[in-house]
Each structure stands twice: as structure tokens, then as C-alpha cells.
Amino acid sequence: MHAPFASDPEQTRGRLVAEPSSAHRSEFQRDRDRIIHASAFRRLKHKTQVFVEHEGDYYRTRLTHSIEVAQVARTIAKALGLNEELTEAVALAHDLGHPPFGHTGEDALAELMAPWGGFDHNAQALKIVTRLETHYAAFDGLNLTWETLEGIAKHNGPVTGDLPYALAEYDARHDLELSTHAGAEAQVAAVADDVAYNNHDLMDGLRAGLFSVDDIRALPIVGRCFAEVDRRHPGLDPDRRRHEALRRVFGVMVEDVIAESRRRLAAAAPASAQAVRDLGRPVVRFSGPLWSDLQQIRAFLFANMYRHARVKKMRVTSARVVRELFAAYMAAPESLPAGWNAHALSGDETRLARAVCDYIAGMTDRFAYNEHRRICGDRTWR
Structure with a gap:
């Protein structure tokens, strides 16, 4: 039984291009399924979070991260009485717009695209699902429901000020009400993202040897979870001990979100999904103490993982690959694949830059390195 403030697929604001309803799937189920079958979703397999794609088989990729976020999001959504299919759709799509090399690639593209409307991975995700996926006969993109598009665009909160061009262009023809908070399902997807990456960055950092268990035992939440494992399972081998402790960290975060969100929803008593948007404040959040x-x-993690010498070296090399690929395509747009260079060769510099940006943003880590080596003749990244 869904809560009154859950999004109802029978009451969706619809799709930009009208389609007949499915006999067997709700509108939000169809959104989720289209995202899973998208080319951009499959490419997440070879886009990494912190480490580059060839570093090792066990580190998280954008794909495994998105699946983990969706699992956490469904758990929270069910506990709060929200629509699980919509929550899962937003969670699975939230990282579609990430370029190769994680935030390093995004920072490089944002700097390069500053003269031509900027770059933001949430805006790019929206562009992918509304334009760049070109598999359907009747429309570009995936033609998702308004609620899913809203969640992709603003799951992290209202979007105001100077909008990235990809977001501004779509919003001009399909108003996503960017100045308001998203529905509760999208808020769940955003918090689930925080839960997932806080946990798996600790796990990946330990696996990579960037820090040790002794280094993190002084951290809040983490220390007491290790202490509980040691009390319950003395002498446990290191791998199991680490896993048992970090899964408890995971559980602490999820339980806190559910308890705090129930408290906020009970206090606000929204009578509909729209009432959640109209509150002017988020309802799905960590408690103050846990957020601290x-x-x-x-x-x-910032000091010991993201700024570790090994990671910084990868960041420098990866940023150079993105910058030099961008410069090479801008100088010789005919080197872009057919279908991309048709837009890029129009003689309009803005159009060219945006086509180059879209092409690079869609690359996997490995493909970007190989393409850089092919075009620039540079093997120093190895």
C-alpha cells in the first residue's frame, strides 16, 4: 500500500510524445526498463568511480554503483510507502551523464565547455534520455515520464541560476519546474547515492591499500561497527571482518534515513506527491547527528583517497586525455565518427563544441584512452 504522497503512475503528467499505455507494465516500470536497455546504461560498465577502468576488476564502476544505489533506494522507498518503480528508475539513471574518468572528466569538460554553455553530468543525463539515445522510431531519447525526467534533473534539489545549456534547452520545451524540490522518490534516489558511495569508497580504498582498517577505526560509525564485529566474532579473518563491519555501516545509514524521513513526513503530513514538492524543503534526509x-x-576520504598520490596521478593523466581529445576534435571535426561529424561540420563553433562534448562524455575510460592514443599518438598514459 502506497502512502498518499507517493507518485501514482496512473496520475503521471505524461510523456512529451504521447504513447499508448502498456497492458502489463506501469508507466514508471516502462521508464525503468527503457533506462536498463539504453546504450548509455551499458557503457557505465566501463566507467569508474575513483579508479580508472584498467586498475582492477573489483573496484566499483558506474554500473555497479548505479545498481547498488537502486537497491538501497528501493529499500528506503518501500519503508516510506513510496513508488518503488519510479525510485528505481531515477536511481538507475542518475549517473548516465558522467563522462569517462569520473569527476575528473566532468571537471575537465566543464572547464572546456565554459564558453559554450557549460557541462554538468545531471544535465547530460537528461540530454541522453531526451535526445542522444536514438533507437526509437517515433522520438529521440527514451520519452520518459515527466516524473522520471524531473527526478533526473533535480534529485539533488532545486536547480537555479545559470543553467547548463543541456538542461536549459530541454526545460524550455518541457517545463520540469526546476526551481522546486523533486518528489519524494527522487529525493530517496539522491540519499541512496550518498549511502552507497560513502560505504563503497571505504571498501574500495581499503582494497586498494590507500588506507588501513586501523586508519578508519577512529571514524564515527565505522569504529563502533568494527567493535561490534570483534565482540560478536572474535578472531574473524580480515576480509570477512571488513565486510561485516562495513555492511553494518551501510545499515546504520539506511536505518537513519528511514527514521528521519518518517519523522519529517509525519510532521509535514503531505497529502499528495505534489504537496511534497510544494513544501519548499526536503523530506528525505539523514538526521543531523548522522550527517555530521x-x-x-x-x-x-577526501584527504586519504581522492587526494592520494596514486589517484592524483591518474587524475592528471585523465584530465589531459580529455583536454587533448577535445582540442583534436575541435581542430579536425572530420575525425569524429559518421553521425557525429554531420552536426559538427556545420560551421557553427557552438554546435561543434557541443557535439564534441557529447561524444567525449559518452566514452568509457578505456575507449577514451585508446582514442587518445590513436589520434594523439601518445602512449605515456600507460
């Missing part, structure tokens, strides 16, 4: 604990964990 997470900030300490993030500060530790």
Missing part, C-alpha cells in the same frame, strides 16, 4: 558523522568520513 558522514561529513567526517567524507573529509577522511
Whole structure:
């Protein structure tokens, strides 16, 4: 039984291009399925979070991360009485717009695209699902429902100020009400993202040897979870001990979100999905004390993982690959594949830059390196 403030697929605001309803699937189920079958979703398999694609088989990729986020999001959505299919659709799509090399690639493209409307991975995800996926006969993109598009565009909160061009262009023809908070399902997807990456960055950092268990035992939440495992399972081998402790960290975060969100929803008593948007504040959140604990964990990861010498070296090389690929395509747009260079050779510099940006943003880590080596003749990345 869904809560009154859950999004109802029978009451969706619809799709930009009208389609007949499915006899067997709800509108939000169809959105989820289209995202899973999208080319951009498959490419997430070879786009990494912190490490580059060839570093090892066990580190998280954007694909495994998105699946983990969707699992957490469904758990929270079910506990809160929300629509699980919509929550899952937004969770699975939230990273579609990430370029190769994670935030390093995004920072490089944002700097390069500053003269031509900027770059933002959420805006790029929206562009992918509304234009760049070209598999359907009747429309470009996936023709998702308004609710799913809203969640992709603003699951992290209202979007105001100077909009990235990809977001501004679509919003001009299909108003996503960017200045308001998204529905509760999209808010769940955003918090589930925080839960997933806080946990798996600790796990990946330990696996990579960037820090040790002794280094993180002083962190809030983490220390007491290790202490509980040691009390319950003395002498456990290191791998199981680490897993048992970090899954408890995971559980602490999820339980906190559910308890705090129930408290906020009970206080606000929204009578509909739209009432959640109209509140002017988020309803799905961590509690204050746990959020403070997470900030300490993030500060530790920033200093000991994201700014570790090994990771910084990869960041420098990866940023150079993106910058030099961009320059090479801008100088010789005919080197773009057919279908891309048709747009790029129009003689309009803005159009060219945006085509080059879209092409690079869609690359996997490995393909970007190989393409850089092919075009620029540079093997120093190895």
C-alpha cells in the first residue's frame, strides 16, 4: 500500500510524445526498463568511480554503483510507502551523464565547455534520455515520464541560476519546474547515492591499500561497527571482518534515513506527491547527528583517497586525455565518427563544441584512452 504522497503512475503528467499505455507494465516500470536497455546504461560498465577502468576488476564502476544505489533506494522507498518503480528508475539513471574518468572528466569538460554553455553530468543525463539515445522510431531519447525526467534533473534539489545549456534547452520545451524540490522518490534516489558511495569508497580504498582498517577505526560509525564485529566474532579473518563491519555501516545509514524521513513526513503530513514538492524543503534526509558523522568520513576520504598520490596521478593523466581529445576534435571535426561529424561540420563553433562534448562524455575510460592514443599518438598514459 502506497502512502498518499507517493507518485501514482496512473496520475503521471505524461510523456512529451504521447504513447499508448502498456497492458502489463506501469508507466514508471516502462521508464525503468527503457533506462536498463539504453546504450548509455551499458557503457557505465566501463566507467569508474575513483579508479580508472584498467586498475582492477573489483573496484566499483558506474554500473555497479548505479545498481547498488537502486537497491538501497528501493529499500528506503518501500519503508516510506513510496513508488518503488519510479525510485528505481531515477536511481538507475542518475549517473548516465558522467563522462569517462569520473569527476575528473566532468571537471575537465566543464572547464572546456565554459564558453559554450557549460557541462554538468545531471544535465547530460537528461540530454541522453531526451535526445542522444536514438533507437526509437517515433522520438529521440527514451520519452520518459515527466516524473522520471524531473527526478533526473533535480534529485539533488532545486536547480537555479545559470543553467547548463543541456538542461536549459530541454526545460524550455518541457517545463520540469526546476526551481522546486523533486518528489519524494527522487529525493530517496539522491540519499541512496550518498549511502552507497560513502560505504563503497571505504571498501574500495581499503582494497586498494590507500588506507588501513586501523586508519578508519577512529571514524564515527565505522569504529563502533568494527567493535561490534570483534565482540560478536572474535578472531574473524580480515576480509570477512571488513565486510561485516562495513555492511553494518551501510545499515546504520539506511536505518537513519528511514527514521528521519518518517519523522519529517509525519510532521509535514503531505497529502499528495505534489504537496511534497510544494513544501519548499526536503523530506528525505539523514538526521543531523548522522550527517555530521558522514561529513567526517567524507573529509577522511577526501584527504586519504581522492587526494592520494596514486589517484592524483591518474587524475592528471585523465584530465589531459580529455583536454587533448577535445582540442583534436575541435581542430579536425572530420575525425569524429559518421553521425557525429554531420552536426559538427556545420560551421557553427557552438554546435561543434557541443557535439564534441557529447561524444567525449559518452566514452568509457578505456575507449577514451585508446582514442587518445590513436589520434594523439601518445602512449605515456600507460
